Structure formats: structure tokens, C-alpha cells
Amino acid sequence: MMAVSHRAARRLYGTLILSTTAWSCSAPAASPVAARGPELWGDLKPVVSVKELMRDVLDPASDYVFDSVGITLTRGRTSEKTPKTDADWDRIRVGAVTMAEGAYLLKIPRPFAPNGDENNSTGPDASELSPAQIKAKLELDPVLWNAKIEALRNVGLEVMDIVRRRDAAELWDATENLDRACEACHLEYWYPGEKELMPKLDRRLRERDIRSRHE
Numbered sequence: 163m164m165a166v167s168h169r170a171a172r173r174l175y176g177t178l179i180l181s182t183t184a185w186s187c188s189a190p191a192a193s194p195v196a197a198r199g200p201e202l203w204g205d206l207k208p209v210v211s212v213k214e215l216m217r218d219v220l221d222p223a224s225d226y227v228f229d230s231v232g233i234t235l236t237r238g239r240t241s242e243k244t245p246k247t248d249a250d251w252d253r254i255r256v257g258a259v260t261m262a263e264g265a266y267l268l269k270i271p272r273p274f275a276p277n278g279d280e281n282n283s284t285g286p287d288a289s290e291l292s293p294a295q296i297k298a299k300l301e302l303d304p305v306l307w308n309a310k311i312e313a314l315r316n317v318g319l320e321v322m323d324i325v326r327r328r329d330a331a332e333l334w335d336a337t338e339n340l341d342r343a344c345e346a347c348h349l350e351y352w353y354p355g356e357k358e359l360m361p362k363l364d365r366r367l368r369e370r371d372i373r374s375r376h377e
Contacts (some may be wrong), residue, residue, distance in 0.1 A: 181225075184256040208272035212296075213279065215272070219264050220314075226257025227321055227340055254333070255325045263320030268311050290353050292313045299351060310347040317343050 210218070232243040232248070245251050274293035275281060283292035291299070300307045317340045324332045349356055 176209065187287070199305065206270050207266075208270050211273040211275050211279075211293075212268065213275040213281075215264075215267060219220060219263070219267070220261060223257040223260035223338060223345065226253050227261075227317075227339055230254045230257075244333070245328075251325055251328060258318045258321035258325060260318075262315050262322060264317065265311050265315040269308065289355055291351065296351050306350070310343075310350065313343040313346065314340075 230243075230245055230253075234241050234243065245254060252295050274296045281290040282288055283290050283295070317336065320339065321336050323334070324336055
């Protein structure tokens with residue numbers, strides 16, 4: 163798929179000086195500035211496109227989680243890979259924090275691909291949306307775009323909690339949640355044509371499984 167969370171910080175307010183003549187038992191009215199919530203300490207200016215942000219930040223971070231558990235087959239024997247050392251858990255934590263914080267970088271308006279990169283969106287074998295098409299989908303439904311971002315961030319938060327508790331067993335579910343979050347976004351904004359392909363592939367796999375059972 164295509165992820166990312168940008169930090170908001172709380173503004174430092176000056177001291178509110180109350181005059182003794184204005185004091186009353188009623189609660190003071192909420193500040194209109196405070197009602198807007200936390201404000202940033204400065205402008206957020208993107209450096210790279212969404213495609214580059216995914217390639218260089220979010221994808222590598224997700225690999226730290228994906229690679230944390232697994233099953234390998236060697237000479238007919240299976241072995242399970244799980245984090246065991248402090249270094250193993252540190253690596254997973256780095257991936258989780260990067261995803262949780264980095265996902266919000268996708269909320270900053272930025273190009274969807276570098277200049278001149280149109281994805282695989284032209285020609286007879288085109289399978290991806292162009293940057294312009296992705297932008298149009300986002301602008302049509304920004305709530306959906308933000309929902310995909312929150313889904314990725316939530317997995318990052320989930321893994322951070324797993325690392326704190328060092329519960330290796332839960333990493334299996336977390337990797338599945340991460341895969342679903344990534345693919346749900348990619349199928350919506352990157353290669354939506356595969357939405358129809360996936361059910362067909364699942365159906366063929368089920369049919370093959372049924373045939374193998376009767377052979």
C-alpha cells in the first residue's frame with residue numbers, strides 16, 4: 163500500500179491576571195484560542211512527495227514490524243522467529259514509533275509523486291493511478307484519506323504497547339493488522355483495479371484447495 167503521524171504541540175499561554183474587582187464565583191469563559199486545541203510551534207513544510215515518504219520512512223519502518231516474527235522451513239523442519247533480545251525489541255519499537263508519528267506526515271499537503279513520475283498509469287498495462295487521479299480522490303473524500311492515516315497510526319500505537327509489554331505472541335496479530343491497513347490504503351489510492359482481482363484470486367485458491375482435497 164501506500165501510510166503516516168506529525169506532531170502537534172500545545173501553545174504556551176501567558177499568565178492570566180484576574181482583577182479582584184472582576185472576581186466572581188462563576189467559572190471563567192473558555193479562551194477562544196484554547197477551544198481550538200493545540201497549535202503548532204511553526205509551519206510544516208513537506209520535503210518529499212508521498213511516494214518518497216512511503217519509500218524512505220514508512221515502508222522501512224513497517225518492515226521492522228513485519229520482520230519481527232515469522233516461520234522458516236529448513237530441511238523439512240520449521241522454526242519460529244520472535245524477538246528475544248533487547249536489540250530485537252528496540253528495532254520493533256523504532257518501527258512502531260516511526261509509523262505512529264510518521265503517519266501524520268501524510269496529512270501535510272504534498273505532491274503524490276516526484277516531478278515527472280506518473281506511476282504505472284499509462285499504456286496498455288497500466289495498473290496504478292496517476293498522481294493527479296490520487297489527488298482528485300483525496301479531494302473528493304478527505305475524510306476517507308484521514309481514516310486510512312488513522313488506521314496506520316493505530317497499528318503503530320498497538321505495536322508500541324506490545325513492545326512495552328514485550329508480548330511476542332501479539333505481534334502475529336499486529337503484523338496482520340498492519341498488512342490490512344497498508345493494503346486497504348493501496349487498494350483505494352494506488353492500484354484500485356486490484357480490488358476486483360483479489361476476490362477472483364481468493365476464489366481460485368479456494369477452488370484449488372477443494373480440488374486437492376478430492377484428489
